Amino acid sequence: MKKRLLIAGLGAAVASLVLPGVASAAPLADTVAEKASELDMVWVAVACVLVFLMQAGFMFLEIGFSRQKNVGTGVAKILINLAIVTIAWWAIGYGVAEGGGNKIFGDTGFFFHFNQTIGSGSEAFQVAGGDSMLMLYGLAFCAVSLAIVWGTTLERIKFGAYVIYAIVFGAVIYPLIAHAVWGGGLLSDIGGKPVMDFAGSSVVHLTGAVGALAALLLLGPRIGKYDADGKPRAIPGHSMPLVGLGVIILWIGWFGFNGGSTFETSASFFGEVMLNTQLAAAAGVIGASIAVYMKSRTLDVGMAGNGAIAGLVGITAPSGFVEYWAAPIIGLVAGFIVVYAVLAIDRLLDDPVGALSAHGLAGIWGTLAVGIFASPRLIVEGAGPGIWYGIFGDESLGTAFGQLGVQGLAVAFTFVVVFAISIATFALIKATIGLRVPAEEEDAGLDISSHGMYGYPEQFIPQPEYSTGLPTTLHRGGVPVAAPAPAQMTATEPTSGGLSA
Amino acid sequence: MKKIEAFIRHEAFEPIRAELLDKGFPSLSIIEAKGSGRQKGIVERYRGSTLTVNVRPKLKLEVVVEDKDRDLVVETILKHARTGEVGDGKIFVLPVEEAIRIRTGEDGQSVLQLHEESEIPT
Secondary structure (H helix, E strand, O other): OHHHHHHHHHHHHHHHHOOOOOOOHHHHHHHHHHHHHHHHHHHHHHHHHHHHHHHHHHHHHHHHOOOHHHOHHHHHHHHHHHHHHHHHHHHHHHHHHHOOOOOOOOOOOOOOOOOOEEOOHHHOEEOOHHHHHHHHHHHHHHHHHHHHHHHHHOOOEOHHHHHHHHHHHHHHHHHHHHHHHHOOOHHHOEOOEOOOOOOOHHHHHHHHHHHHHHHHHHHOOOOOOEOOOOOEOOOOOOOHHHHHHHHHHHHHHHHHHHHHHHOOOHHHHHHHHHHHHHHHHHHHHHHHHHHHHHHHOOOOHHHHHHHHHHHHHHHHOOOOOOOOOHHHHHHHHHHHHHHHHHHHHHOOOOOOOOHHHHHHHHHHHHHHHHHHHOOOOOOOOOOOOOHHHHHOOOOOHHHHHHHHHHHHHHHHHHHHHHHHHHHHHHHHHHHOOOOEOOHHHHHHOHHHHHHOOOOOHHHOOOOOOOOOOOOOOEEEOOEEEOOOOHHHHHHOOHHHOOOOO | OEEEEEEEOHHHHHHHHHHHHHOOOOOOEEEEEEEOOOOOOEEEEEOOEEEEEOOEEEEEEEEEEOHHHHHHHHHHHHHHHOOOOOOOOEEEEEEOOOOEOOOOOOEOHHHHOOOOHHHOOO
């Protein structure tokens, strides 16, 4: 809704620049505004592709953190979830999130189609190409949020749970939160102040992490995670290179996630957002690396990756509202948070990839960081600047604390709503088809037990030795090496008798 | 001296190792083995076709002990490796002719003993 108004406003602004009274001016101004709007949509399209690429990031991250017997299921999960959430968002979710309506949910835009009327009153519009682009971009965010949910459930959840929860998540849970903050709902006007969540530290990341918490509470830890005394044991993932690949893909995708949330190209503001994103991610890696080194005297590879993700999640909400100097601070703090949180949570809950810490706690931090660091230059109309500018600047501290309170309210609202619906959904799944595979299937691995095939077959199926018959010709560096002389061969086989005897 | 070779399920290894360590048998080896017994093979489905793998992954546990410790080790393995289902594996006990510690060259049963605390580098 807001995005559309923004684009229309931009068009009007461009039109007003052109002098009136010149005969050809009006059509020219229209053309310029139209092209500007189309240019905006091209940027959103590029950003949208980057955000969809993040699915590959989640896939590699989770597979790398899993054991070899649970890798194929990670691929299947990403594909099936992306497919289901797409249909759910198109049929219902988009309407609930963006379809005008009341403060709680939208009521138009279901089964999204061309020329459909969405919204009501003065805000109503007919669906055209640009709206389709924005609808698709919204779906990419919903899919990211859903992908976060499963980080805590690896290596033991029943595949059916993915399917059922994905429908509920894509149609109801994520759309309700998105509507509250971005669709003109409850959180877009709290006592005159809107929640400032630029690209979704709470809307996308905290939402996903709270779903992950609900699933984990009903699912329990993997077999062997805790010893008889309840002490946690490491279950190392099978591939740090895959984890690294996942982190880098997510990092790159985040430029579309945050940068694209400008929805426009005017003044190339997306450049500011992207630089903030990079600064925070870098600081996240540094923060997590320092923290884990202080804690364990080793530079943990997985934690460095978690630090990058935490920095990125932390800057997601503030990326469009803070100055460059604040971004590294936000990222650094997020990096520290993720390490200490992973270590603390591990004592109680089995979260194989650290989703609760990297997306949940860093998401809360990011949402609150807006209330601390938001620059008066960049805040949205009606909102208060960060308390930093109240303490060290001339801004009113009262307004600033008011905004911080509003940000806190967004965190609380997101947590309560998402947790309530998610725990109910997972409880229902547990009571009907079951949430967890039997112990023997968990031991054998989900690849063979749920999917009937191994993700890495050669690790499990013996391979015959390759033989060309006699005599063997050795190859080194592509150049054939002469076979050993016959005399030597017989010397190693004394029983054959022969030439050298 | 006896060598005890046990083919066991993967998940049985950790409790066996813990108890053997507890009872003073820290020296053991495991080998990732694939084999078949009465347990059926695994049917793998790949892009619509099936493939039967007639061997299953097991662990082969090897421990060499003095004759008097034979029963203790065998009982420990039985205790943790038995689920009652087909596929629990088998234990073989073999006589061992000689044991030599490579570092010192010493031989005989003494190489099977636990090290004195002072001997173990930290």
